[in-house]
Amino acid sequence: MSVHDLLKEYIETGRIKLDKSKHPELTTYHDPCNYGRKSERTFGHGYYEEPRWILQQCVDNFVDTYPTAVNNYCCGAGGGAWAMPYAEERIYYGRVKAKQIKDTGAEMLIAPCHNCRDQIMKSLRQEYDMMDLEVKYLWELVADSLVIEGVDE
């Protein structure tokens, strides 16, 4: 089961409640290759719509990148590159992703992949002067938006 299917199920069936007022920031989304193109090629379905829908249950202010979805660019750290010694090439690769993110004007970026999140948060932000950008996992955004019965209410 994909993380997107599960989160969508929780939201659609009302098993979790979310508060959009917690994240007023202009927010964009990064398409990981594995959930997009590779899932599409391997399983016949790319997860492009689901994460954007989940994101927009947490955030009103959404802006997409250009290009997007199946034509989106890799963060630069895929295929294990985050754990490889070719840091200079990995950062060079990421310049395209960094420009895409900057061009949206977003204050927050959501990534549903550990690898992409690390590359953008721990490397591209520093290398391409984007330290004001907040980076979260998709499930982190959901967790931070939760209204928990008996705890928050």
Place this chain on the structure above:
Amino acid sequence: MQSEPLILDKRERRKLAGEFPDLCLTCGTCAGGCPVTGVDGMDMRKAVRLALLGLDQELIDSRFPWICTLCGRCEHGCPMSIDLLKMMRSARTHRERDKVPGVLHKGVEQCLKSGNNVGIPKEDYLFLLEDLGEELAEELPGFTVPVDKKGARILVTINSKEPFAEPEDMFFWWKIFYAAKESWTTTSENWEGVNWGLFTGDDDSMKEVVRRIVENYKKLECEYLLLPE
């Protein structure tokens, strides 16, 4: 030096070609859309030519199959729908294991040996889960981390990076499960959700890691398997 003529109908001479690049029209769409075109004087179009012309070893020995992130944008754009990723990954497969760059192959070996890529011992892992569970219970009354819970609806694997370096990042999913009143479990052994054999082109190790996860899933009679990667 005179080199042997390339005999293109002798398929066995080519390790990487096979069904993959024969259809290439040399249009360069792949290279045109790739952010690392030009690094080391290489690009995907040249990689296809090397494989097709029987210069497989040159590609295998080069850094390019590892600098390429296997993102698949080239493959998506390819008008002949050539399996470019399969070709690049097979170049990684043919690299001698002790020459796999960085820590990836060490991680694979570690995972086969200890059940996770960074070698966290079982006792330490279970102690950490219990400790973190107690910490989160201060915020979410009654919260505990279920381990090896038979009949749970969802079996959840863990990215070893989190217990190793960013343990509190596990709270995100735990909070969601708590809010959703989910029946879930993680496992005391073979809980690693990151399969580095995918990246090193090591199918045998990759399958073994998957087999162990499926074994846990069957043993615990769970309904769904969630790999939050």
